[in-house]
Amino acid sequence: MAHPSPVPPSPIVSAAWLRENLAQVVVIDSRFALMEPALGRQQYEAGHILGAYYADLNQDLSSPVQQHGGRHPLPDLQRLSVKLSAMGITASTVVVAYDDSRFAFAARLWWLLRYLGHDHAAVLDGGFKAWQAIGGEVSLDNPKEKSGNFNPTPRQDWVVDIDTVNAKKDLPAVALIDSREPDRYRGDREPIDPIAGHIPGALNYPWHDVTTEQGYVISEAQLRDRWSGLVTQDLLVYCGSGVTACVNLLSLAAIGLEGKLYAGSWSDWCSYHE
DSSP: OOSSSSSSSSSEOOOOHHHHHGGGGEEEEEHHHHHTTTTHHHHHHHHHEETTTEETOOOOOOOOOOOOOOOSSSOOHHHHHHHHHHHHOOOTTTTEEESSHHHHHHHHHHEEEEEHOOOOOOTTTTTHHHHHHTTOOEEOOOOOOOOOOOOOOOOOOGOOOHOOOOOOTTTTTTTEOSSOOHHOOOOHHOOSSSSOOOOOOOOOOOOOGBBOOTTTTTTTHHHHHGGGGGGGSSEEEOOOOSHHHEEEHHHHHTOOOOOOTTHHHHHHHHHTOO
């Protein structure tokens, strides 16, 4: 029997919840591999959650790289809105995103939806493997385009640029959060960007710590403990290119807190400091 109300109980929903409400939501597969950009689409074609559409990080959830703005600039809002409309998404549609990368790409899609004013969005806990683990139906068929009406109303104050970061990062009521792995934060290793290290004054809250190694979110108590020292702060969150920072933003939303995304992140910062 279908759930009486498909409104997600949390920004992170279980596979069991999704299976119960599958007919009433739009599911979007956002699997991706940074070092092998075609892999996500190939995985989707090899089998995906029944009825799921596909959204590509580079093609759909980002815009082309420029001199500044980072490696994954925010997407063209009109193009993304057309794609979301073709998935049948309207103002009241519940959208569930999933990946197989501990929320890395699903959280980016979730954040973009909310940034564009669509609050009925969630991420699948445990990703595609969690769906398979409960015997959820997998399909090879691509769903047909539908007639939706996605009208974006961007929350411009949810995004900050380098000027805002420079102006606010040292203020007592502001915490600048670096979401990358500790060794990249420290500057011990930098596999992608031209400069190693972090923005001066940033605190390290690695995005991986939001989930277990199996890709399931840690408990609410653990999330609250994780962010307990910063609940009164204005949080400016970044990562390498504005993607995995969204995992931290998702974890904040799961306990009723909000942060702002430095969309260009470290890759944008580097473009001004080379």
